[in-house]
Amino acid sequence: MTEGRIVKALAGFYYVMDQDQIFQCRGRGNFRKRKVNPLVGDWVEYESSNKTDGYIMDVKERKNELVRPPIANVDQAILVFSAVQPDFSPLLLDRFLVHIEANDILPVICVSKMDLVEETSEYEKIQMYIEKYRDLGYEVIPTSTKTDDSLEMFYPLFKDKLTVFAGQSGVGKSSLLNAINPELMLETNEISSHLGRGKHTTRHVELILFGNGLVADTPGFSSLDFLNIEAEDLSKFFPEMNERRGDCKFRGCSHTSEPKCAIRAGVESGEIPDFRYEHYVSFLQEIKDQKRRY
Template structure:
């Protein structure tokens, strides 16, 4: 049976493309998928049969390495997290929340700080530069970009090669503008930021993988759900790389890195190896997870 990847799902049809081929086959799911609770997603590798490009059936969905709920997509390799230097203000708290979700789903994060040209000559520039250096020191790739989308794209081209990429981040920071530049046919709405809310509006309707830079890019600014329902309290520090490399050196295997003695993570904070703001966010997220578990 031929194998391919679902590149679009729309109105009960799945559009499957084989690697290295140009044809896209319109398929339906097998009749017993619903009974077996099999829900094919964009990004899935599948076995299918088709007598022509408009009349095929998906026979089997291969095992996924990850899946996201919003946007509904599977087998994602990397996420470009777009945060603005201003309008809306840069938020390390929200960025760290995104990073935890990305790390927990075994997705490579790439941080993009947009609108850097808007803070040139202001007091905010030094603070943003310090955060950029901090995240780079922690091992993250960080790309400062300007409001000139064409310049930003040049920087991103090599990142997409042989990868499935999603965009995520704050609303109103320029994700849709970047995606429109990647594929002008998308014509994603780039709403002005509400001065009252300080954020833009989500406008995406369905998910499709588009060819770009020898890779595939999801045509949606995703991740509208960022709760910690699928993350256990004892696993949270695994998703902070600077904590994960030290957690094995704590005196207690079950150390929560909050009140226990001889905690290697807290020692890392005291020594400056772990940024205080990152540790504070960890403690905040840990409490949120515990509160969620109590409620459910």
């Protein structure tokens, strides 16, 4: 048996990449009984006498799994958020970051359309957010509407990683992917001025070779509710809070009202940005409300 990675799943066939060759495979007959559902990104063991008649014999353990796009073993997510059209949203960005951190995926923040910010005050505000996220240890890449320039900055990031793009609708994810692989011809999510949101397009997922790594050719991310995150774990997914959790006086501190809370002390000293703490409290309440409903 040989090992490879699924780079495309379509019409019951799995396309397995082994070094620089692709083998068309079917799943073993007992997969359905065992409720094994191979995903794009899975490492698998397969047998094949030629390039079109292979069988996947086993699926290796996954380090993570996303729902939308349906993909496994993601190393990195490039989160694309625009400076304007639509306006930059740190609240939505933090929601994405929590999910990325919870899935053990490395986030890279891309702030697109920086060249379209017209007011100096607005530019300075976005620049302030960029610096805050960098201070927290996140890689942040500001880009312009000239996608070719942006690609030069991204190219080294893809090496030896499986990367997905995610973020707000209509921010330029599809434009970046089209620039990576012009054959994709993805619809570029024109913004509806009425709704201020991009139009969604659905397609099968395929991994494409780029920059000595693999990139998912469809923008998206799993649903952004917090159903799989427990209230007591939420602060783990804010790195600046996670490193202080052990210093709180009480075990199981919710970091909202308990005395001698190291995280609230970090907010007061300015080491934890106010807006990040406010988002944490908002998400915490959402998780508690969800648990009551379910």
